[in-house]
Amino acid sequence: MIKPLFQRVVVGYNGSRSSLHTVLYAILMAKVYKCAVKVVSVVDIASIKYLTLQKFMVSQEGESIAKSLESDSEKNLDYVTDLAKSKGVKIETEIRKGAVWSEIITAADEFKADLILLGGAKNLDHLSSLSRDVISSQDSEIIGSAHCSVMVVREPYVEQKFKLV
Template sequence: MIKPLFQNLLVMVNGTEASINAVKYAVLMAKLYRSKVHAVYVVDTATIKQLTLNRIFIEEESREYEESLEQNGLRYLAYVDELGKAKGVKIETELRRGAIWSEIVASAEERHIDAILLGGSDHDSTDQKEINSSTFKSILLNARCSVLTVKERMIEQLYKLA
């Protein structure tokens, strides 16, 4: 018998509208395919460390920024949990620290993920596209599972109907 393609899904959450849309898409997939959904937010300590080493941040600023990112991450993950519960889907949430792409790939391997969902958007700012493209490219190159970029234009309506 063939193993279902989407038993375990991982969604990268970064607080953007695109990543929240990817969560909604994962919720729909979970309902359709009876998948398990994992949402991961990564506190980008790798970039913070680089900024500190290059003397762009001082040590105290680094700690404050990291704490701020952690609080944001916890808030986003709580919201993701609510989105799942609203549609009867349990979403396991996880906050990690490190380089975003490597933590996403590591989490996917640890959890035997079948597909990583990344939020994509045609109307992101230029800065966000540059950040995402580097992160997304690294995930694409290093992931051992399928990677889906979610660009569903009707996701809000589909989520409401589910």
């Protein structure tokens, strides 16, 4: 018998609509395909350190922002855990600190993931060019450096499908 293409899936979640859609997709995958899912939220300490070193903020401000981001991550992961429970699916969650792309890859390696899911925001026009560049850069780094397959989720009706299952 052939081994399934994926048994362990990692999803990065940052609270955005696109990443929420990706988490919903992963929960549906877990329900349908019986795969294990781990949702990872990364507190981007690397960017905070960079901004502090460049004198865009003082270190106390950076520490305050990091604590706030960690608190947001905890709430976000509690929310997705509840979503998974609502579908009878158990997921793992983890908060990591560092560069987003690096931590997602490390989490996938440690989880022995077969697949990393990324959110595929179709329209980034509402974001500043800097934000678009950061998102592109992080996704490119994950795609180029991952040791497993990477899939971009662009399911327009995932919320409706989630409600039906």
